[in-house]
Amino acid sequence: MVRILNTVCVALMGLSILALYHVSEQTRVASVELNRVGRAIVQEHATISVLQTEWERVAGPARIQELAAAHLGLTGTPAVQMSSFDLLPRRGDDAPLNNSPIAQASAQAADTAVPHSGL
Amino acid sequence: MKQGPTIYQRRIVIGAVFCAAAFALVGVRLVDVTLFKPHTGGVETVDRPLTARNDIVDRNGELLARDLPVVDLYALPHTLSDKDGAARDLARVTGADYARLIDGFDNTRHPYVLVARRLTPDVQANVMHLGLPGLEFEPAAKRFYPDGRATAQLLGVTDPDGKGVSGLEQGLNGALRETGAGKPVQLSVDMRVQYILGSEVEDARKTFGAEKAGGIVMNVRTGEIVAMVSLPDFDPNFRQFTGDDSDHNIMAADRYELGSVFKVLSFALALQDRTTRPDEVFSIGNGYRIGKFTIHEAEHMPATLTARDVLAHSSNIGTAQIALRSGPVRQAAFLTSLGLLKPLHSELPEFARPLYPDHWGIIETATIGFGHGIAVEPLAYVSAAASVVNGGRRIVPTFLKTDADRRGAQVIAPETSAELRGLLRYVVTNGTGRKADIPGYDVGGKTGSAEKPGKHGYQSHVLVTSFFAAFPIEDPRYVVFVLLDEPHGTKETGGIALAGSTAAPLAGRVISRIAPLLGVPQKPVTVARENT
Numbered sequence: 001m002v003r004i005l006n007t008v009c010v011a012l013m014g015l016s017i018l019a020l021y022h023v024s025e026q027t028r029v030a031s032v033e034l035n036r037v038g039r040a041i042v043q044e045h046a047t048i049s050v051l052q053t054e055w056e057r058v059a060g061p062a063r064i065q066e067l068a069a070a071h072l073g074l075t076g077t078p079a080v081q082m083s084s085f086d087l088l089p090r091r092g093d094d095a096p097l098n099n100s101p102i103a104q105a106s107a108q109a110a111d112t113a114v115p116h117s118g119l
Numbered sequence: 120m121k122q123g124p125t126i127y128q129r130r131i132v133i134g135a136v137f138c139a140a141a142f143a144l145v146g147v148r149l150v151d152v153t154l155f156k157p158h159t160g161g162v163e164t165v166d167r168p169l170t171a172r173n174d175i176v177d178r179n180g181e182l183l184a185r186d187l188p189v190v191d192l193y194a195l196p197h198t199l200s201d202k203d204g205a206a207r208d209l210a211r212v213t214g215a216d217y218a219r220l221i222d223g224f225d226n227t228r229h230p231y232v233l234v235a236r237r238l239t240p241d242v243q244a245n246v247m248h249l250g251l252p253g254l255e256f257e258p259a260a261k262r263f264y265p266d267g268r269a270t271a272q273l274l275g276v277t278d279p280d281g282k283g284v285s286g287l288e289q290g291l292n293g294a295l296r297e298t299g300a301g302k303p304v305q306l307s308v309d310m311r312v313q314y315i316l317g318s319e320v321e322d323a324r325k326t327f328g329a330e331k332a333g334g335i336v337m338n339v340r341t342g343e344i345v346a347m348v349s350l351p352d353f354d355p356n357f358r359q360f361t362g363d364d365s366d367h368n369i370m371a372a373d374r375y376e377l378g379s380v381f382k383v384l385s386f387a388l389a390l391q392d393r394t395t396r397p398d399e400v401f402s403i404g405n406g407y408r409i410g411k412f413t414i415h416e417a418e419h420m421p422a423t424l425t426a427r428d429v430l431a432h433s434s435n436i437g438t439a440q441i442a443l444r445s446g447p448v449r450q451a452a453f454l455t456s457l458g459l460l461k462p463l464h465s466e467l468p469e470f471a472r473p474l475y476p477d478h479w480g481i482i483e484t485a486t487i488g489f490g491h492g493i494a495v496e497p498l499a500y501v502s503a504a505a506s507v508v509n510g511g512r513r514i515v516p517t518f519l520k521t522d523a524d525r526r527g528a529q530v531i532a533p534e535t536s537a538e539l540r541g542l543l544r545y546v547v548t549n550g551t552g553r554k555a556d557i558p559g560y561d562v563g564g565k566t567g568s569a570e571k572p573g574k575h576g577y578q579s580h581v582l583v584t585s586f587f588a589a590f591p592i593e594d595p596r597y598v599v600f601v602l603l604d605e606p607h608g609t610k611e612t613g614g615i616a617l618a619g620s621t622a623a624p625l626a627g628r629v630i631s632r633i634a635p636l637l638g639v640p641q642k643p644v645t646v647a648r649e650n651t
Contacts, residue, residue, distance in 0.1 A: 002127075002128065002131060005131075005135075006131065009135065009138065013138070016142075046188040049185065049187065049188065050187055050188070050240065052182060052185075053182060053185050053187060053263055053265055054265075056181065056182040056265035056266075057265040057266075057267075060265060060266050060269075060310075060314070061269075061310065061311055061314035061315075062266075062269065062314060062318070065318075076632075078558065078631070079557060079558060079559045079560065079631045079632075079634060079635055079641065080558040080559045080641070082635040082641075083641065
């Protein structure tokens with residue numbers, strides 16, 4: 001009985017050693033892979049960081065204005081020509097400037113608009 | 120009789136117990152490591168690039184400053200077979216000095232030679248293509264400012280070791296160097312507004328040939344500085360100054376006698392103390408004599424003016440009379456309550472101590488009433504003026520984003536503040552600030568044209584012109600302050616360089632462009648009136 005038990009224990013020990021070696025090797029490989037992926041992530045983060053910065057530079061207001069003026073012929077829009085949804089009248093409401101001289105705004109805005117260069 | 124275990128059996132049992140204990144220990148450790156212990160290792164360190172300083176972003180999350188990964192390039196001269204060729208190639212690719220490199224390569228005392236610092240990835244790739252042996256790249260970081268000059272004076276710069284040495288880079292150094300946080304520092308600045316203010320101030324500076332110019336946009340309830348511009352500026356990405364470049368922020372580090380924009384504060388005090396009424400009539404005449412001094416007007420004035428028109432036409436004589444009613448003690452106390460007699464401290468490290476007379480007598484009270492005899496930094500003035508139009512509560516500026524109403528102690532009554540705002544609107548509709556009036560927004564404001572002091576007293580044709588504006592004036596959300604240092608009149612202004620012709624239209628242009636972006640609602644009635 002004792003001999004069988006001894007044999008089983010030794011066998012278990014041998015299997016455990018093999019299993020532990022296998023796990024250890026898998027861990028080492030995984031660790032190497034983890035470090036490789038980690039470095040790749042760092043590299044990608046760095047690349048993204050550079051690209052984000054480059055995007056901020058090329059999409060900056062100064063460059064957009066320059067391009068808009070050069071290629072689209074856009075000019076400055078008088079503030080009176082800008083509005084928001086909050087200022088739109090609800091259906092059935094009187095227009096906020098009903099019968100008021102605002103009807104002439106688009107015709108006269110260009111004259112009264114404050115000029116500014118660039119745009 | 121039952122025999123006990125033999126010596127061998129005892130040893131086996133003891134060995135088995137040891138084995139079981141060892142396996143149990145390994146099992147417990149496995150459970151501990153896999154289930155309970157938080158993972159620490161390489162993965163967590165890759166969540167953000169290895170940078171020394173955190174990002175700076177504007178109030179909308181737009182990037183303003185970031186550390187970019189770069190490398191420092193070192194060479195090991197003993198590994199180079201053709202030192203001259205290597206030095207020549209490296210100098211061509213990196214921009215390093217050839218003579219310095221060849222000297223370093225020939226010097227056997229130093230095993231390493233620094234070839235170039237802060238190489239960008241494209242330059243690094245070019246170096247790699249040279250195929251030279253014995254080159255080592257050391258990771259480093261380079262602070263980059265995508266908007267360049269537009270934010271230069273405000274953000275400042277860092278030194279080669281990544282420590283802030285000016286602007287908010289210095290003022291917020293602690294927050295920016297918080298290790299492990301990786302969280303960007305969010306400023307109150309709106310990059311869109313910053314750009315508009317900068318481009319308009321630059322245009323005005325060129326148009327009027329001003330030496331320096333600047334502008335500030337501030338939220339009157341939160342105290343947030345939405346934009347701050349100081350010209351001349353510099354390119355923070357290239358540390359070399361060209362032309363008239365300057366890293367001096369005139370809006371925070373300089374002090375000016377601002378002239379008539381100070382009348383806003385004199386009127387606030389007079390209205391608060393009920394020492395005058397807007398419709399009270401004052402005698403103006405050709406000069407106002409106090410002791411051996413005579414106060415004159417910058418422009419011809421009617422013989423009499425109401426207090427309202429004293430402000431609208433910027434009468435020095437009228438304002439002096441109003442200031443004298445307050446008296447020196449009350450005037451000094453009021454300016455103290457507005458923070459004008461102490462240095463202003465904010466996240467910006469630059470500040471200028473105010474200059475004011477040691478002896479604050481009658482003459483000084485009169486001149487300080489119209490902005491002479493006291494010199495303050497423009498940012499401190501903006502803070503004080505915002506405090507009297509925002510309902511009368513003290514507001515101090517901040518460069519960090521906040522949604523909280525930061526208004527503090529009451530410095531004038533809300534009713535006084537409303538009355539003052541009415542007068543400021545009158546200045547724009549009927550006074551010297553007409554050119555700041557824009558369609559769609561009720562702007563209130565005040566012009567200021569101050570003669571600059573020289574070696575032999577004030578110089579009559581060397582001016583500092585400024586304009587303080589609040590909008591919408593019924594319930595202001597923002598104030599705009601612009602300043603031109605030594606502007607010159609143009610053909611369009613008839614040669615006049617006063618603030619009404621230089622600073623006021625500049626402020627109007629700025630407001631017309633930034634108000635829609637800031638979500639300030641237009642006033643339909645004003646739109647209609649302006650277009651008829």
